[in-house]
Amino acid sequence: MRFFEEAFRAYQRYRRQARTERxxxxMPLEIRKDIGWPDRNERIKIRHNQEY
Incomplete structure (x- = not known):
């Protein structure tokens, strides 16, 4: 049962993160720059570097 609870929580975290990213x-590019949100390509590079 614990496996399903943890899997469900992980799925919820994934959905919250996806919703936040959307x-x-x-938002307009200027606002994203003001809050320090990296562009899509930068996030992909960051994720790629974390995997290796």
Whole structure:
């Protein structure tokens, strides 16, 4: 049972993160720069570097 609870929590975290990225990604570029949100390509580079 614990496995399903942990899997469900991980899925919820994933959905919250995806929702946040969509909301912030929909903001104008100037606002995203002001809050320090990296562009999509920068996030991909960061993720790639963390994997290796």
């Amino acid at each position: 909301l912030i990604g929909a």
